[in-house]
Amino acid sequence: MFHRIRRRRAEEEIAGILRQQAEFQARMAANQAPLPHLAQPAGAPEPPAEPAPTVDDFLPPELRVPSHDQVEGRMMPWPWPIVLDSEVVACAACETYRDWLIISTRDQVWLRCRAGHEQLEPRLDTAWFNRHSGPSDATHATFEDCLRHLGH
Structure with missing residues (x-):
């Protein structure tokens, strides 16, 4: 009988902790603002994007496995x-x-x-x-x- 009481109390404590954690996460999500150093002003021009360097495929042709359609x-x-x-x-x-x-x-x-x-x-x-x-x-x-x- 006492083990049932202990188990119920433990379950209630776990449920309370989970409820507190969910409330905390909800408050944090509601109060979260964008970080100022990541936000760009609306009129600021974007820096020119550099073209990505072209490289050969990872494997040489003799090591490639043919696909199922080949x-x-x-x-x-x-x-x-x-x-x-x-x-x-x-x-x-x-x-x-x-x-x-x-x-x-x-x-x-x-x-x-x-x-x-x-x-x-x-x-x-x-x-x-x-x-x-x-x-x-x-x-x-x-x-x-x-x-x-x-x-x-």
């Missing part, structure tokens, strides 16, 4: 089985269920098995791909180059 798609290896809606996804042609290559292109996700069969997976989307993929380690000019890079 690449056709992205791929990542996925050695584990893919389980969607309590069902293991298997290749429609050879029925393998692991060692996938996941391809994200044009807001679609495609699965490619080790044998080279590809199938559209409508239950996966680009957001799922972005959550599960890491940073890109390379860019390739052709689809075949990327397949070779990923070991397929």
Whole structure:
């Protein structure tokens, strides 16, 4: 019983402190005037602005990463089985269920098995791909180059 009384008193004290702080901030906001050394007279001319110096971009061209609109798609290896809606996804042609290559292109996700069969997976989307993929380690000019890079 005494702990309830102590807790209620503590809550009342906290509420009183918060109320005092809010009143103080309201008074300060009402009494605040612009600082005289920051205000300029109405007729004073503005100093001429110096042009900003031009500098090259931060990164040299060989270190820049292409944006999403500059690449056709992205791929990542996925050695584990893919389980969607309590069902293991298997290749429609050879029925393998692991060692996938996941391809994200044009807001679609495609699965490619080790044998080279590809199938559209409508239950996966680009957001799922972005959550599960890491940073890109390379860019390739052709689809075949990327397949070779990923070991397929």
